[in-house]
Amino acid sequence: MTDTTYAHKARVEALRTLVLEYGSQAKFARKFGLDASYISQILSGHRSFGEKSARNMEKKLGIPLGALDGRLLANEIKDSNIEPAYVPHTTRSAPVVSWVQAGQWAEAIDLYSAGEGESQEETPTNAGPHAFWLRVKGDSMTAPAGLSVPEGYLIMVDPDSLPENGSLVVAKLDSEDEATFKKLVFDGPNRYLKPLNTAYDTIKINGNCRIVGTVKEIRFRP
Template sequence: MKTLGLRIRQKRNEQNITQLQLSKLVGVSHVTVSQWESDTTAPKGENLYKLAQILKTQANWLISGIDSQHESNVVVAPLAPKTKKLPVISHVQAGAWTEAIDYMALGDDIQWEEAPSSVEENAFWLKVIGDSMTAQSGISVPEGSLILVNPNIPAENGSLVVAKLDGTDEVTFKKLVIDAGQKYLKPLNQSYNPLQINGNCRIVGVVTESKYKF
């Protein structure tokens, strides 16, 4: 009789996915996937739901080997996860970010952080470098903070954005200001001067969330 681990391995092989690739797609370690397939541990909750989606099967089938769509007219829908894992990428990687994301190309040592499940798949986390967005009052995003960047949100006046300037390899994090038809990238730290932009800048994405980990 097949076990949960054997069913995971069967579906993984059918999708031509390696254990390492599966671990990155689910957002767990390679060791965890190996333990699942050897029945040392079992996926639960959000991990089980994501695993079933990636392997194009049902969580019920992975657990019991029974396809509920054929055994019953009633199919219990799995609870949608409240969060998803998104990569923390470098400022250089962010400068080349596109909508067609190949997570496998990010490398084995990539860091992953939780984000709201409603965020698009091509969103990413970026670590803030420098103190140009550290303000004495109001909104302040200190160095070392993680910011969630969403490339699908249109940038408007007052948006906090990640932008790439022509002739540079890295991105910068600033506030977009539009005044009398002129556009500026404005630091929140008043010790720094705003930078006027005019066709020499590409907005990579809008920042929707930040967090600081001690």
């Protein structure tokens, strides 16, 4: 009997998102040495996709353990600032805002800290008081292997957490109207915003950029 729990549905939708990035189930299966019929059975609901199967799949895909459950586990992500994305027992709400609002967050804190925004998302109480959520758009942070944050995922941004080399950050470039989501890289005196998708260019920053906040958590929401 197939598993009909929310966790199972979330895993299936996360897998479906990854498969769509490769255009077809066959291409996806060939890329990672998987059985195409096995993938088809999972996505069609004819085969259960339990926790053990998800962990095995993540190892084959080269993504962090827990990613298919909609969470990233800190001890599985090397050189990353991402913390576990499960929702602890003690939570509060933080707003889900637009990318334009994120770029203006320093001025908008008073407006949104009271609970306003497009919607609300449960947030760990140990997050900074000005934390907020963004829904990822575009594929600049989608990587073929390793840490990948596809379009549609939610990221929690903490303006009160100082970024380090390798941190995932939300930044506002002087030349853009809205914020951008990238990996912050230090190389000697130079600073860069690096996409996880190698098809996109790395951006050198030299006073033309303001770091809005550090990304502390990633969640998959179908």
